[in-house]
Every structure is written in C-alpha cells, then in structure tokens.
Amino acid sequence: MAVSARRIALKIKNAIDSKSGYSNLELRSQLAKTDLSSRDKALVTELVSGTLRRQGTIDWIITVFSNTPFDKLDLIIKNILRLAIYQIWFIDNIPDYAAINEAVEMVKTFSPNRAPFINGLLRAALRNKSSLPWPDRDEKPAEYISIKYSHPLWLVKRMLLDMGIEETEKVCRADNLRPQLTLRTNLLRIDRVSLIKKLKIKNIDARPGPYTQESIVIVGGSIADYGFDSGDFYLQNEASILAGTSLNAKAGEAIIELCAGPGGKTTHIGQLMRNQGEIFAVEINEKRLRLVMDNCERLGVKIVKPVLGDATRILDLPQADRILIDAPCSGLGVLSRRPDLRWQRREQDIGTLALIQDKLLNQAVSYIKNNGLIIYSVCTNTREETSDVIDKFIKSHRNFKIEKLSEISKKLGLSEKNQFIQTQTYIQGLDGMFVAALRKLS
Structure with missing residues (x-):
C-alpha cells in the first residue's frame, strides 16, 4: 500500500543522508527486503529520487514557512517534510491531503510533539503554493536558478560563467527530468x-x-x-554506449580498459570484438572488479582478464592496440540519473579529479602501441576535466594527435569539425558524456 511505500521511502532517504550513500544502491538494497508490489516499489523510487532531485527547492520552501531555523531541524523531520512537499509540488496523482495526513502520522511515530509543526507548515505551504517569493531572475540569476531548479549555488555560478543564463537554465531544467x-x-x-x-x-x-x-x-x-x-x-545509457563504440575495437586485438568497474563498457567492447582477442580490465577496487567479472559471466563475454591495481601507477600490462580510459570524474553530466550526487559533490573535487585524470592519461602512454588509439571518457561537462585535460596532454606528448570522431558527431547532430564529443541531456536526451580520441603517431 502507499502508506507502507511512504514509510519505506523515508527510511531509505534517512539512510542516504546519514551516511552519504548512493541512492541507487540504497534503493536496490532496501526494496529487495520488502514484499511491496511493483507499483509501490515504483512509488518508493519516485519519492526518493524525486525528492533528492528537487531537494534544493524543497529545502528553500521549508525555510520560507518554518518558524524553526532549517539547520536546527532533526534529519527525520526534514525528510518527512521533504517527501510531503515533493508530493504536493511535483506529483499530480497524489492528493495533497493524503501527503499531509501521512506526513503527520509518520512524525507521530518518531516525535509526536512535532505533529502540529509538520501539519501547520505543510498546510501553510499548500495555501501559498502559487505565491512563493522566488529570487528575481534578472537581479539574482544564480540564486534564482539554484533555488528554482534545485542545484548547488557553487555549481550554478560556475555554469553561468561558462555558458550564460539561458543555457545554464536549460541544463539545470534537464537535470530534473526523470531519466529514460x-x-x-x-x-x-x-x-x-x-x-x-x-x-x-x-x-x-x-x-x-x-x-x-x-x-x-x-x-x-x-x-x-x-x-x-x-x-x-x-x-546502459546511449552516451556510455557511444564511448565504447568510439574505441572501434576489432576482433583479435589487445585492449586495455583503465577504471573498468562495474563492467558496462568492458562487456560492450567484448561484444564488439565478437569474443575474439584480449581485454585487460584494470580496476583499483576489488568489489568493482568482481562486478566486472560477474557481468562478463552473465553476458557471455569470455576474453576479459581482470587486473586489480591502481591505474595511476605503472602496472604489468602488455602493449595494447587500443586503450579506453573510463576516468573517475565529478559526474555532473548524470545528475538526472544520480540525483544524490549534486548534494555530495564539492567544488574542490573537480581539481582533485583532474589531477587523477592527468595521471591516468600519462600512464596509458606506457601501454599503447605505435598508431594505437586512446579513448578518454568522462560523464561530466566541466572544462577542467574535459578539454583542459586533453589540451595539457597534447602539449606534453607531441607524438600524439587528437583524432576527430566525425561519424559519431554526425549521428549526434554535432558539427563534424568538433575535436571532441560532448553530449548534453537537454540537447540529445542522453547523459552528459565527454569523449576524446588520441592517436599515437608511428
């Protein structure tokens, strides 16, 4: 029933917030323990994921109507309010009274004396739903977009500098869509x-x-x-599939994939090679490496050799015809799919990750054959993790050149003159993915 679904959604949301966990993993783990119907499991997923996407907007609404400072509210009170406001503002097929009544009943279980506070705040918010005091878009564009489209202020400010208000608004709006x-x-x-x-x-x-x-x-x-x-x-999202396609791996070749877990691109490459050749899947995390091999077994990919190791350091690997670097990144291109990430990522992470990406590219040089191809891919759109990484690499490695991915660019409706691939959710409806091809000269 919907009541049970809401309570399970609250439990999952509390768990995600208290340990900064991954929402997809927490949902999968908790839902597996329930006997909810498929319909109610879908409701739990919608409540948790939707509340995370819209949390910036929701927290601002709570602040507007709360007589208690937001940072003084207990986590469970915040999350009861967040889930209820998400239902009132963003779900059309749940009656407002049902969302409010269930929120009041839930808080009675944990803190009965807070029931009047929950009831009063939600009813005040509902009465004033059409007259909220949004920041002025022209005078305070960063604050307006941050609150209206539920993105961290630091991220909105960066985007405004890079792309201006119109495109920033389009990107942030698309980040709040339910991913296909x-x-x-x-x-x-x-x-x-x-x-x-x-x-x-x-x-x-x-x-x-x-x-x-x-x-x-x-x-x-x-x-x-x-x-x-x-x-x-x-x-697997099509943007991620295109990253594997860009490697253009052939049957019989030797391939290295750096940062291979959990194995989506690894198994795709094996499929493209028709199970002929060798793929050395390098992963620093033992659990993620096991996932690579589990996925290979499930999908019938038989040419993968697992390598547990830190790809930023020299490893005992053979010379390869092609290398795919699926580098760790800020993940800002997949915020619709990973709604928790926008609240967990910090601005300083971008510089730290760019240093790791530099190291991965520099180590890949040791393994690539003459005339071999390195594909660098990240699911983000920050300049520091995309074009800056490639520009720095090319300046220090004169025996490499950027190779245009013209055929893929054409499919995506991008200019064939583009040096790189950069997909955007608001343009192609795909995850935001950056792909660069680097050819080693003979």
Whole structure:
C-alpha cells in the first residue's frame, strides 16, 4: 500500500543522508527486503529520487514557512517534510491531503510533539503554493536558478560563467527530468529486433535507440518483469554506449580498459570484438572488479582478464592496440540519473579529479602501441576535466594527435569539425558524456 511505500521511502532517504550513500544502491538494497508490489516499489523510487532531485527547492520552501531555523531541524523531520512537499509540488496523482495526513502520522511515530509543526507548515505551504517569493531572475540569476531548479549555488555560478543564463537554465531544467531507461542489447546472444519482440511479450513497451545499433529505450512497463539474469541486455545509457563504440575495437586485438568497474563498457567492447582477442580490465577496487567479472559471466563475454591495481601507477600490462580510459570524474553530466550526487559533490573535487585524470592519461602512454588509439571518457561537462585535460596532454606528448570522431558527431547532430564529443541531456536526451580520441603517431 502507499502508506507502507511512504514509510519505506523515508527510511531509505534517512539512510542516504546519514551516511552519504548512493541512492541507487540504497534503493536496490532496501526494496529487495520488502514484499511491496511493483507499483509501490515504483512509488518508493519516485519519492526518493524525486525528492533528492528537487531537494534544493524543497529545502528553500521549508525555510520560507518554518518558524524553526532549517539547520536546527532533526534529519527525520526534514525528510518527512521533504517527501510531503515533493508530493504536493511535483506529483499530480497524489492528493495533497493524503501527503499531509501521512506526513503527520509518520512524525507521530518518531516525535509526536512535532505533529502540529509538520501539519501547520505543510498546510501553510499548500495555501501559498502559487505565491512563493522566488529570487528575481534578472537581479539574482544564480540564486534564482539554484533555488528554482534545485542545484548547488557553487555549481550554478560556475555554469553561468561558462555558458550564460539561458543555457545554464536549460541544463539545470534537464537535470530534473526523470531519466529514460536504456538497454544495450547483448549481440552475442540476441539481435535488437528479437529482444524488442521478447520485451513486448512481457508487456514492456520498447523502441530502438536513435544513436546506436544495440540500444533499446524502455517506454513503458517494468524491465524487472523480463529478468536481469537472462544475459540478453545490460542497462546502459546511449552516451556510455557511444564511448565504447568510439574505441572501434576489432576482433583479435589487445585492449586495455583503465577504471573498468562495474563492467558496462568492458562487456560492450567484448561484444564488439565478437569474443575474439584480449581485454585487460584494470580496476583499483576489488568489489568493482568482481562486478566486472560477474557481468562478463552473465553476458557471455569470455576474453576479459581482470587486473586489480591502481591505474595511476605503472602496472604489468602488455602493449595494447587500443586503450579506453573510463576516468573517475565529478559526474555532473548524470545528475538526472544520480540525483544524490549534486548534494555530495564539492567544488574542490573537480581539481582533485583532474589531477587523477592527468595521471591516468600519462600512464596509458606506457601501454599503447605505435598508431594505437586512446579513448578518454568522462560523464561530466566541466572544462577542467574535459578539454583542459586533453589540451595539457597534447602539449606534453607531441607524438600524439587528437583524432576527430566525425561519424559519431554526425549521428549526434554535432558539427563534424568538433575535436571532441560532448553530449548534453537537454540537447540529445542522453547523459552528459565527454569523449576524446588520441592517436599515437608511428
């Protein structure tokens, strides 16, 4: 029932906030322990993910109507209010009175004396829903966008400097959209047309993705009804699929992937190579490396050799025809998919991550053959982690050149003159992904 769903959503939200956990992992773990229907599990996911996306706006609304300073409120009180306000403001098919009544009933379980406070604040917010005192867009654009579109102020200020108010607003608005679910067909086992037909039998509405030959966009139904263990697909956004495609790996080649966990791009490359050749999957985290091999087993990819190690240091690896660097990054291109990340990331992280990215590229030089190709990909759009990293590398490595990915650019509607690929959620409807190709000269 919806009541149980709301209480489980509160439990998950508290867990995410108290330990700065990943929302997707916490949702998966907690929902697996329940006997909720598919419909109620979907409601829990919507409440948790939606509240995280809109948390900046919601917290401002709480501040406007609270007679207690926001930072003095207990976490559980904040989250009861957040979940209720999300339902009132952003979900059309839940009656406002139901959201308020359930919030009041939930707080009675934890702190009965706070029930009048919860009830009064929510009813005041509801009465004034259409007359909130938003910051002036022209006079205070950073504050306006930060509050209206629920993004950290430091991030909005950076974006305004880089792209101006119109594009910043488009990016932030798109970050709050529910991300589309995309599958990568496992072509080692099934073709895309056949998989779409099998999905339809399970009442899952699906259509071909527009940019890659393997992708399928889920339009309706629950993919859980098909079964993840089938090995017929891997959940992967088309932008990520394009990063693997850009490597252009051939059957029989030696490939290295740095920072390979959890294995999405690894298994895609193995699929493109038709299980012929070798892929050395390097990952510093043992658990993530196990995930790589688990996914290889599930998808029938048999040419991957796991390497546990720090890719910023010299490792015992062979010379490779191609190298994919799936570098750790700020993740600011996937905020619609990772709603918790916008509140966990700090501005100083960007510089720290750029240093790691530099080291990964410099170490990759040791393993690449003459005329070999290095693909550098990150799911972000900050200048420091994208073009700056590549510019710095090219200046210090004169035996490399930037190779344009013209065919992929054309598919995405980008100029074929672009040196790099940069997807944007508000333009292509994909995750924000940066991809650069670096060719070692003979």
